[in-house]
Amino acid sequence: MRMVIAIKRLLIVCLFATLAHDCPAADGPGQRSILVLEDADFRSPFYSEIFSGIRTAAKENGQIHTVIYGESLDLARFPGPDYEESLVGHLKTKYAHRSIDVIVSIGVASARFLQGRKHDIWPAAPVVYGFVPDLPETRALFLPGTTAIFAKVSPAQILTAARAAFPT
Numbered sequence: 001m002r003m004v005i006a007i008k009r010l011l012i013v014c015l016f017a018t019l020a021h022d023c024p025a026a027d028g029p030g031q032r033s034i035l036v037l038e039d040a041d042f043r044s045p046f047y048s049e050i051f052s053g054i055r056t057a058a059k060e061n062g063q064i065h066t067v068i069y070g071e072s073l074d075l076a077r078f079p080g081p082d083y084e085e086s087l088v089g090h091l092k093t094k095y096a097h098r099s100i101d102v103i104v105s106i107g108v109a110s111a112r113f114l115q116g117r118k119h120d121i122w123p124a125a126p127v128v129y130g131f132v133p134d135l136p137e138t139r140a141l142f143l144p145g146t147t148a149i150f151a152k153v154s155p156a157q158i159l160t161a162a163r164a165a166f167p168t
Contacts, residue, residue, distance in 0.1 A: 032101045033067045034058065035125070037114070039075060039107035047072075050106060050130065069098070075109040084113065091121050100125045108132055111141040118143060 036054060038047050051070060058066035073087065100122045105111050111129050118127070127146040132138050134150035142148060 031065045031067055033069065033099060034102045034104060035095070035100045035122075036068065036070045036104045036106065037110045038070070038072055038105075039109040040072065047106065054104060067098075069095075069100075073110055073113055075113060084117065087113070088117050088120055095121070103127045105129045106131050108138060108141070111138065115141045115143060 034054065036051060038050075040047065051068075055068055058068060071091070075083070103114065103118070103122060103125050105114050105127055107130075111132055114127060118125075127143055129142060129146060129148035132141075132148060132150060134152070139148075
């Protein structure tokens with residue numbers, strides 16, 4: 001729980017730093033938009049906490065109304081280039097008349113998707129990466145001019161979580 005709170009706080013700071021410049025309107029004058037892309041499913045408690053933290057931070061900025069969109073990429077259950085191409089088409093169509101001012105990418109799979117596909121969908125939107133391990137192979141996924149909040153989880157903590165999730 002402490003880690004989720006710390007991640008939310010760091011993500012909030014990064015979001016406000018990214019949103020500090022003038023952004024084009026999301027759905028009207030004085031509005032900005034955030035698109036949250038995540039690996040799995042917003043219905044899980046973990047992702048709900050992160051999304052809730054982003055929503056709270058956006059509401060605290062009383063001067064500018066912020067529209068928050070969320071997309072579960074579901075890349076683990078539907079791997080492969082054909083599905084990714086269908087996602088690109090879907091997202092381009094869905095957000096064709098919406099300006100995306102900041103993209104928040106949660107997890108490694110979302111970062112990998114953005115590395116190869118962002119220029120096709122949202123070429124100008126800055127990216128904040130969240131809950132990614134601080135490893136060279138993960139850093140290699142980051143696009144220029146982006147920022148990241150690293151998950152500091154030890155292998156022992158991962159093993160403990162795995163055992164709790166899948167007891168024998």
